[in-house]
Amino acid sequence: MKIESMKVYNHRNIYSDKKVVVLKVKGDIEEARNFAKLCIHIQNLIGYNLVEYWECLSVEDHIDVLIEHDNQMLVHKVIEFALECIEKGFEPEHFPDKISKLKKLTIETELSPNTRLLKNACMKRGIKFTRIGYTDTFMLGEGKYAKLFASIISDHDFSRVSLSDDRELSRRFLKLNSFPVVPFDVVFTSDQLMDSIKKLGFPVSIKGCRKDSPNIGNIRTNQQALEAFDMVKNLDSRVIVERYVPGKSYKILVVNGKVVAAVERTSPYIVGDGKRRISELLDQGERNNKYIQKNILKQGFTLDDILPKGMKVFLKEPTSFKTGCITTDVTEKIAYENQQLFIKIAEKFGYVVTILDFVTEDISLPYSVVGGYVVDVETNCDLRIFSQTCNCDIFNTILDVYFEKMPNPTVPIIAVSGTYGKSTILQIMKYILQRCGLETSIDSEIENFYLRNFGDLSDIKLVEFNPEKCIEEIEIEPDVGVITNTFSQNQIERNLLFSKSIKENGYLILNINDAYKYLYSAKARCNIVFTSISNHHPDLKAHIEMKRPCVYLENDFVKIFDGQQFFSLCNIKEIPYSYEGKLMFAVDNILQAIAALYFYGVDSEIIYKFLTEYKNDSHQNPGKFNIFDINGVKVIIDSVSKKEHIKILALSLSSIGIKNLYFVCEKEQEQILDFIKDRSKIICKHIEKFSDVVEMVSEGIKKAKKGDGVFIILPEPLNRDVTFEIREALAKRKKNFVNNA
Numbered sequence: 131m132k133i134e135s136m137k138v139y140n141h142r143n144i145y146s147d148k149k150v151v152v153l154k155v156k157g158d159i160e161e162a163r164n165f166a167k168l169c170i171h172i173q174n175l176i177g178y179n180l181v182e183y184w185e186c187l188s189v190e191d192h193i194d195v196l197i198e199h200d201n202q203m204l205v206h207k208v209i210e211f212a213l214e215c216i217e218k219g220f221e222p223e224h225f226p227d228k229i230s231k232l233k234k235l236t237i238e239t240e241l242s243p244n245t246r247l248l249k250n251a252c253m254k255r256g257i258k259f260t261r262i263g264y265t266d267t268f269m270l271g272e273g274k275y276a277k278l279f280a281s282i283i284s285d286h287d288f289s290r291v292s293l294s295d296d297r298e299l300s301r302r303f304l305k306l307n308s309f310p311v312v313p314f315d316v317v318f319t320s321d322q323l324m325d326s327i328k329k330l331g332f333p334v335s336i337k338g339c340r341k342d343s344p345n346i347g348n349i350r351t352n353q354q355a356l357e358a359f360d361m362v363k364n365l366d367s368r369v370i371v372e373r374y375v376p377g378k379s380y381k382i383l384v385v386n387g388k389v390v391a392a393v394e395r396t397s398p399y400i401v402g403d404g405k406r407r408i409s410e411l412l413d414q415g416e417r418n419n420k421y422i423q424k425n426i427l428k429q430g431f432t433l434d435d436i437l438p439k440g441m442k443v444f445l446k447e448p449t450s451f452k453t454g455c456i457t458t459d460v461t462e463k464i465a466y467e468n469q470q471l472f473i474k475i476a477e478k479f480g481y482v483v484t485i486l487d488f489v490t491e492d493i494s495l496p497y498s499v500v501g502g503y504v505v506d507v508e509t510n511c512d513l514r515i516f517s518q519t520c521n522c523d524i525f526n527t528i529l530d531v532y533f534e535k536m537p538n539p540t541v542p543i544i545a546v547s548g549t550y551g552k553s554t555i556l557q558i559m560k561y562i563l564q565r566c567g568l569e570t571s572i573d574s575e576i577e578n579f580y581l582r583n584f585g586d587l588s589d590i591k592l593v594e595f596n597p598e599k600c601i602e603e604i605e606i607e608p609d610v611g612v613i614t615n616t617f618s619q620n621q622i623e624r625n626l627l628f629s630k631s632i633k634e635n636g637y638l639i640l641n642i643n644d645a646y647k648y649l650y651s652a653k654a655r656c657n658i659v660f661t662s663i664s665n666h667h668p669d670l671k672a673h674i675e676m677k678r679p680c681v682y683l684e685n686d687f688v689k690i691f692d693g694q695q696f697f698s699l700c701n702i703k704e705i706p707y708s709y710e711g712k713l714m715f716a717v718d719n720i721l722q723a724i725a726a727l728y729f730y731g732v733d734s735e736i737i738y739k740f741l742t743e744y745k746n747d748s749h750q751n752p753g754k755f756n757i758f759d760i761n762g763v764k765v766i767i768d769s770v771s772k773k774e775h776i777k778i779l780a781l782s783l784s785s786i787g788i789k790n791l792y793f794v795c796e797k798e799q800e801q802i803l804d805f806i807k808d809r810s811k812i813i814c815k816h817i818e819k820f821s822d823v824v825e826m827v828s829e830g831i832k833k834a835k836k837g838d839g840v841f842i843i844l845p846e847p848l849n850r851d852v853t854f855e856i857r858e859a860l861a862k863r864k865k866n867f868v869n870n871a
Contacts, residue, residue: 131157131165131216134192136209138202143603144627145196148183151205153195162186162193168212169197169205172222176204176232203239203264207232239264244282244513251525256538260580270532273586274569275539277532283509284532287481294479294507297370298339304504307478309471312489312503314372323359324352326371333374338366341508348374348425375503377489380460383516383524384476384484386531389461389469391520392493396456397425398445402437409433416445457519460493467496475507482531485511541586543606544726545593547628548614549621550775551719555612556592557751558707558723562740563590566732579605597624604631610730611656612639612722616646617774629654637679637729639722642667659729661721663714665689681725686711688721690728699724700738707746712785715778716746716755748857753850755779758860762836764788765827765856769849773802776843788839792830794823795843823852 135154139145145152155162166184173181183198199205211232215222222229241249245266252259252270260269267280278285294300304311315326316339327334336358337345343366346358355371362369383391400411408431409417416422417433422445426433431443464472468490476484490502517524533539544559546552556572563570568589575582576595583591593606597616601624611632613625629650632638638654640647642662647669651658658678662670665684673680679693688699702711705720720741727737748756758765766783770776780791793803797816806812813826813833823844830840842852 131155131161133209133213136206137602138199138205139603140202141603141605142627142631144623145194146183146185146198147630148198149200150183150196151199151209153197153209155193155195156191157193159186159188159193162195165212165216166195166197168215168222169208172208172211172215172229172232173199173204175222175229176208176236201236201239204232204235207235242266242281244510247513247517248279248282248525248528251523251529255526255529255533256540257529257533258540258580262581269581269584270529271536271539272580273541273583273588273591275533275536275541276580276584278584281510282483282513282528284482287483287509291509294481294509295341296339297337297341297506298368300507301370303478304475304507309475309478310497310503312372312375312505314370317359317369317371318367320356320359323355323369323371327352327355330371330373335370335372335374336362337370337372338362339368339370340366375489375505377491377502378493379505380488380490380493381511381515382464382472382486382488383513384472384486385527386482387473387477389464389472390527391459391516391522391524392461392464393457393515393519394460394493395515396458398456399442400437400445402439402441402443404436404439406436407433408435408437408443411437412445457515459520461520461522463494465494465496467498468493468502471497475504479507481509483509483528485509541583541588542590542730543593543608544590544610544612544730545595545606545608545628545632546612546614546726547595547597547625548612549597549617549772550770551614551715551722552594552596553754554716554719554746554751555614555723555726556594557746557754558719558741558744559727560592561744561750562723562727562732562737563592565740565743566736576601576604576606595624595628597621597628599624601627604628607631607633607636609633609636610639610726611636612726613641613644613647613650614718614722615641616644617772622646622649625650626653632656637726639725639729641718641722642670642673642682657729659725661718661725663717663721679725679729681721681728683711683717683721688724690724690734692729697734699734700742704742705744706742707744709786713782714785715782748853752853753846756853758856760831760856760860763831763834764837764839765831765842766839767842767844767849767853767856769846770843771799771802771845773805776802776841777805780841783839783841787837790835790838792834792838792840793843794826794830794840796845799843817848820848820851823848824855827852827856 133153133155136151138151140149163186166186170181170184178200181198181200185196187194211228249259257270258272262268270277270279283291293303298316301311301314313330317323317326333348333350335347336349344362349355349358359369379395381393381395382389408426425445426443437443472486475486485508486504487506488502489505490497491500513524546555560570560572569587570590570592571588572592574594604627611628616625629638630653632654634655636656637659638656639659639661640650642660660670660673660680662682665682670680670682674691677693680691682689683702686702688702690697690699702708702717708717708720711717724737728734746755753767753769755768793812795814797814800812800814803812813830815822815826817823827842834840844852
């Protein structure tokens with residue numbers, strides 16, 4: 131089996147709704163299947179137990195092997211490992227070192243525990259979670275509602291994080307604001323260290339000023355202090371020496387000015403029975419652990435000592451959830467005075483999420499009575515210490531701070547696909563939505579859609595999905611999707627992908643005359659709406675009989691059926707863009723725009739009011755089927771590129787009285803006009819500068835008589851430039867002209 135190419139998809143794609151890697155291979159189909167199964171098996175060995183989908187598709191001279199994945203970086207290594215196993219004839223389990231390396235890569239590229247749990251909370255609430263690269267930086271929500279996070283630190287806190295990241299700075303800040311802080315000194319030399327110890331007295335703790343530098347506590351001799359100082363000094367120029375305060379260690383979580391959770395942290399310990407030595411009370415691993423041995427020595431015992439009955443010896447410092455400290459929920463036991471202290475500290479630091487390390491004899495008693503000190507202030511820690519100990523939904527509490535008033539912080543999307551008519555439908559919808567007072571924007575790029583639109587203030591996003599582009603995966607999930615028409619078979623696959631992407635409770639608007647409408651509707655998971663310029667179409671009648679929604683034309687009236695009842699919106703002749711209902715492709719566009727807006731939730735009276743204002747002129751939709759009347763000659767400008775589309779437009783123009791048409795185009799476009807028998811009606815040349823366009827347009831207008839039309843077919847942005855030039859030139863000459871006559 132030979133792999134010829136590989137492509138990784140991280141969103142819904144033309145092959146699957148799952149994240150898959152697609153391999154183009156040459157070889158035996160059975161061999162390919164075994165290889166795919168092996169890749170799934172290896173991922174399960176690493177820990178991706180939910181990865182199970184694979185498929186092999188025979189395609190002409192090769193096989194497409196589809197393998198589900200959940201880590202883009204890892205799947206490349208998995209494929210290499212699977213090939214190696216096949217070549218050597220071994221099972222993956224025979225290579226434990228390689229499995230360990232892949233697990234390590236997984237840890238390095240996966241989200242941290244905090245972020246993973248926050249992501250799970252977001253998924254349950256329907257909040258969009260968008261990760262940025264392989265970092266722990268991500269975005270919650272969409273567009274105007276989006277918030278940027280680094281782990282659980284929001285963009286609100288980014289500018290203040292340095293305060294808690296520096297131990298010296300945070301301690302001085304606490305002291306300045308009269309909060310209880312453990313007595314400390316910052317030293318740079320061993321002599322300064324000894325002076326500080328004389329002043330503070332044993333036991334002491336020694337740590338670096340940076341949060342990632344070592345922290346050695348309960349030091350009781352000068353020798354231990356010097357060793358700890360040297361260790362810290364190698365990693366941090368500033369060294370903090372502080373009094374080691376006896377008492378119980380607590381960790382408190384304050385979110386948005388409220389104490390949400392608190393735990394007491396206790397080191398794992400052994401209890402003496404008065405008979406056995408300490409070494410006998412420890413298991414094999416604990417006896418050989420040098421860190422545990424040092425902690426026992428600090429407490430004045432050796433491994434050979436018999437521990438008196440009932441006496442406790444702590445094995446580790448009660449600092450880290452990861453090192454196995456014992457945690458107890460004390461949220462309900464915190465004294466009111468202590469709660470107020472924690473809240474005031476969080477307010478002074480200005481953090482939304484604040485984690486405090488606090489030492490006192492009993493947190494249920496006021497610190498002013500029994501004593502107590504703030505040891506550390508953090509914006510980030512492993513929140514599992516709270517979520518797995520306390521009776522509180524920590525991550526939903528954090529989300530409530532940012533999204534409490536926005537139960538669904540998403541920006542609605544209406545997307546349009548199809549061969550032609552997309553931009554006009556989008557412009558109609560944009561006009562009506564903006565007239566409703568909504569901030570609306572149109573986007574034609576779907577790659578990295580949510581990241582790219584971070585901070586976009588739009589209330590609703592309109593998206594143009596072009597099935598002519600080689601789009602193979604789609605990130606967005608539109609609330610409403612429109613497929614205008616399908617004129618090319620190579621668009622079907624992309625339109626199918628588009629159909630599958632629409633939200634389950636959303637709507638897909640389909641033209642009744644689209645030959646592939648039933649194929650699209652079969653693949654969609656949403657509601658299907660048909661639009662038709664005739665109420666006699668048999669498929670429309672069948673659709674209505676099945677109580678399915680539709681928008682159609684009956685005796686010049688626009689009718690809406692919502693699945694339960696019928697009502698008339700307006701006469702099509704009232705809508706200027708329809709040209710009294712004669713311009714049939716425009717009527718198609720209007721019906722689909724009405725369907726999209728109505729089933730999205732816009733009131734029918736509003737649609738009617740603003741639709742009768744819309745003219746599709748050079749102001750509202752420049753360069754897209756704009757018509758000017760210049761001395762009786764109709765000048766039409768559009769950026770069409772398909773022969774079929776031009777034929778439809780030419781036929782439609784004859785229905786509004788323009789029988790004789792002249793065409794202006796680039797020399798390279800002449801071939802799409804091969805259906806025009808009278809070649810003298812085609813004016814074309816190689817365009818090198820804009821004056822060439824002006825010359826061709828002038829020639830066309832001179833040739834045409836009153837009532838004739840000059841159809842300017844140019845690619846964007848040339849057609850927009852021509853539209854602008856004609857409009858401005860006529861305005862300057864103060865000529866009477868009709869824009870979109």
